[in-house]
Amino acid sequence: MSSSTYPRRRSTHVIPNHFLLLLGIPRLLTLASQPSQYAHRVHLALDEVKAEYVTHNIDLQAKPAWFLEKINPEGTIPALSYGPKCAPDDPSPEAAAIPESLVILEFLADLFPNGGILPPNDPVARARARLLVAHFESVFTVAFKSAFYEGKSPQLVLDALLEFQARLPKDGFALGAWGMVEMSAAPFLVRTWMLLEHDFGHYPVGEGTKAWEALSKEDKFTRVRKYVEDMKAYPTFRGSWDEVRKLSVRS
Structure with missing residues (x-):
């Protein structure tokens, strides 16, 4: 898939009025339907905490203007958009755009403190x-x-x-x-x-x-x-x- 929206996961962690959108693209060593090793990290974390999210792929050879303007001017993936629910290719101006796989993992650990990413009380x-x-x-x-x-x-x-x-x-x-x-x-x-x-x-x-x-x-x-x-x-x-x-x- 060059551009797709994955089925949402049912979440046991309710975040009212917020929407998780994972933006990524397969790289050299992966399939079009599966993430690169960097995006794979984020998928593992999202699935472990049972977050509800949508994935939208970005063609790195033809990066859309909205991605560079609203999500990550550096153009790298994965990136996470966190904010009001919106169309995958039209992120809300109120959404927080978070690039870099390890930064996203830290963000998810804070968002889901009991989700198993980091020990919550140690x-x-x-x-x-x-x-x-x-x-x-x-x-x-x-x-x-x-x-x-x-x-x-x-x-x-x-x-x-x-x-x-x-x-x-x-x-x-x-x-x-x-x-x-x-x-x-x-x-x-x-x-x-x-x-x-x-x-x-x-x-x-x-x-x-x-x-x-x-x-x-x-x-x-x-x-x-x-x-x-x-x-x-x-x-x-x-x-x-x-x-x-x-x-x-x-x-």
Whole structure:
């Protein structure tokens, strides 16, 4: 879908007179009917809190004027419009426009304090979650872009995974329960396994498969392998991910 409105989710968190509109577009590594890794983060958070929202896709090759003028002059996605109910392509002037996936996750954590994004009554745990997300963003996502988009060695991804793994607990999710860390990391980590296994990337042919074999077999990656398996099995993520369809588009 180049431009679509998804069915609304029934919400257990009532926000009178306000409307959530997620604006995004599929990128290189995704399907037209599913979000990029950045928009995927926001979809995971919205679905976890059972928010009622509408998604409207933006063509980044032909950005509409209303998006640049009313939502995000930088032109990046995802972006969230929060305000009075309106047509997806005609946001209300009273609406708040919020770009950047991690900023949106923080906003949703405030909007839905008991929704499971951040622990509601534990400032220390909230700080730990934010520190892990900050580390992941500054180390792993940089390595991800370098390998898959810029053609640098997948070894950068493996090294970044080991750094992130060292910050995880011995088992389970980062803070015990699924939350912001997993919403931030899962879209990147699950794609990493898929892309390496099928040697998709701008690095030399064969380098991805070689890195995937190391991830799959070497003991030093045991913890992060289990972490990714647990995330893939989590209901909110499982309902948002269709690897077979993604691979059919990439093939």
